[in-house]
Amino acid sequence: xxxxxxxxxxxxxxxxxxxxxxxxxxxxxxxxxxxxxxxxxxxxxxxxxxxxxxxxxxxxxxxxxxxxxxxxxxxxxx
Amino acid sequence: xxxxxxxxxxxxxxxxxxxxxxxxxxxxxxxxxxxxxxxxxxxxxxxxxxxxxxxxxxxxxxxxxxxxxxxxxxxxxxxxxxxxxxxxxxxxxxxxxxxxxxxxxxxxxxxxxxxxxxxxxxxxxxxxxxxxxxxxxxxxxxxxxxxxxxxxxxxxxxxxxxxxxxxxxxxxxxxxxxxxxxxxxxxxxxxxxxxxxxxxxxxxxxxxxxxxxxxxxxxxxxxxxxxxxxxxxxxxxxxxxxxxxxxxxxxxxxxxxxxxxxxxxxxxxxxxxxxxxxxxxxxxxxxxxxxxxxxxxxxxxxxxxxxxxxxxxxxxxxxxxxxxxxxxxxxxxxxxxxxxxxxxxxxxxxxxxxxxxxxxxxxxxxxxxxxxxxxxxxxxxxxxxxxxxxxxxxxxxxxxxxxxxxxxxxxxxxxxxxxxxxxxxxxxxxxxxxxxxxxxxxxxxxxxxxxxxxxxxxxxxxxxxxxxxxxxxxxxxxxxxxxxxxxxxxxxxxxxxxxxxxxxxx
Numbered sequence: 001x002x003x004x005x006x007x008x009x010x011x012x013x014x015x016x017x018x019x020x021x022x023x024x025x026x027x028x029x030x031x032x033x034x035x036x037x038x039x040x041x042x043x044x045x046x047x048x049x050x051x052x053x054x055x056x057x058x059x060x061x062x063x064x065x066x067x068x069x070x071x072x073x074x075x076x077x078x
Numbered sequence: 079x080x081x082x083x084x085x086x087x088x089x090x091x092x093x094x095x096x097x098x099x100x101x102x103x104x105x106x107x108x109x110x111x112x113x114x115x116x117x118x119x120x121x122x123x124x125x126x127x128x129x130x131x132x133x134x135x136x137x138x139x140x141x142x143x144x145x146x147x148x149x150x151x152x153x154x155x156x157x158x159x160x161x162x163x164x165x166x167x168x169x170x171x172x173x174x175x176x177x178x179x180x181x182x183x184x185x186x187x188x189x190x191x192x193x194x195x196x197x198x199x200x201x202x203x204x205x206x207x208x209x210x211x212x213x214x215x216x217x218x219x220x221x222x223x224x225x226x227x228x229x230x231x232x233x234x235x236x237x238x239x240x241x242x243x244x245x246x247x248x249x250x251x252x253x254x255x256x257x258x259x260x261x262x263x264x265x266x267x268x269x270x271x272x273x274x275x276x277x278x279x280x281x282x283x284x285x286x287x288x289x290x291x292x293x294x295x296x297x298x299x300x301x302x303x304x305x306x307x308x309x310x311x312x313x314x315x316x317x318x319x320x321x322x323x324x325x326x327x328x329x330x331x332x333x334x335x336x337x338x339x340x341x342x343x344x345x346x347x348x349x350x351x352x353x354x355x356x357x358x359x360x361x362x363x364x365x366x367x368x369x370x371x372x373x374x375x376x377x378x379x380x381x382x383x384x385x386x387x388x389x390x391x392x393x394x395x396x397x398x399x400x401x402x403x404x405x406x407x408x409x410x411x412x413x414x415x416x417x418x419x420x421x422x423x424x425x426x427x428x429x430x431x432x433x434x435x436x437x438x439x440x441x442x443x444x445x446x447x448x449x450x451x452x453x454x455x456x457x458x459x460x461x462x463x464x465x466x467x468x469x470x471x472x473x474x475x476x477x478x479x480x481x482x483x484x485x486x487x488x489x490x491x492x493x494x495x496x497x498x499x500x501x502x503x504x505x506x507x508x509x510x511x512x513x514x515x516x517x518x519x520x521x522x523x524x525x526x527x528x529x530x531x532x533x534x535x536x537x538x539x540x541x542x543x544x545x546x547x548x549x550x551x552x553x554x555x556x557x558x559x560x561x562x563x564x565x566x567x568x569x570x571x572x573x574x575x576x577x578x579x580x581x582x583x584x
Contacts, residue, residue: 014345029516030560035338035485036486037335037338037486041314041315041317041318041339044314044315044318045318047316056313
């Protein structure tokens, strides 16, 4: 399974939108209905699944699926 | 027990060699016993006296940590008053609260250390700031410096039952947060009166913000009174992982957490046995979740029972130190908020719940008018409507006051946000409402500004969204506005000129 598909599958556990219907410009809160805690819990899962360490201070800039994916790619590439 | 000194000393003596606190440092689990923690608390208490603080208000800003709780108990088992503040608030709100609380010293979390300079500049009464760290840090005083100073100093006795132990800030319906004064007796009696017990050594994982009365009193003070090990959750991001690491038996949660965990549980599909799912999600030992702060759909109580976990709902508010009623493992009714505690008397006035008892606050700090409105002849007007059923269980069925209760238990005063946003010239009229667990702003743009700038509908919307985005960046997540509705006409008003909130939100 490619990274983006796995990423969307994890997101789908927290919302009513199916992984195949997700677009990268979708916003976690407004479009996917994430609560602030859903978002934090989701990121914790991403840390474990993708083996990255996220900096909580930087999370404020993450609004969309694409932005979150870019952050993960950046950390994995680093 | 009549004060926190008695409460703490009794636990420290009884459970001296048992672990009191566990926390993570990187990936390593650290712990302190009751004996070690007691020693630290006494050093801080003596250090404060040596530094000249007696009968002083001392603020705390920081996330949950072993240093935070040491400092809190160092303040309150001695003869000072603790003022715990929400570390997520914008700097201007924090400095305002420090000033309004007349705080003379401050314990500041390492993550919040950048605020120190602004606080020194704007809070003239603050004489000392200690960072909540056990390390020595150059150019800053830390908890370790205070403990070192306290090592040689004289001790002080605990305070009397009626003296103020803590001032906790809570959302005011008038838009200005109010400092709830809780006495030593208020807190000690609330701890004693909540009817549940665990064996000494039982593990609790504390996941709520520590400056909230529910977490401070029920996780920490109640946990310590029972000889439990209270574990620190270092981040919401790691709550599920930390449940696996610490393996708690009991947790306090707000409904939002229960909803989030349930989403995860239910996504695992019907083929995996519930016991295995629960082991993975909760660490394998969790049997009780106490919840309060907002309404929980009884659906979750049934669902969690399938995973072997009792979800027990309670009711309280900071003004009552905080628990008023609670379901307990032996005595509960789903959908109710339990029976009133033994130190609580209840009565109803036009459906509103009124509370009297030894955990009811002394009043709001320096707000005599607000105090007189809330406390009449010793009866606290809760602002909630409810009733007691034939079996003695309390139920809530409405609200008197205009507060938005988020499912994380935060009470939001819509006026507070409206007043702030209304300062922007483009905002003519604004109403904030709570919908689907988010905040929605309904805005009627200022006619003059729209006319003079010749703004079109779409650019008005873009400009208003930018105002909200700028506001959100400064706010903790529970106070962020996530929806915007732009109105084409002014809000309906009543005879006295006030906006009719119910109609405005329809």
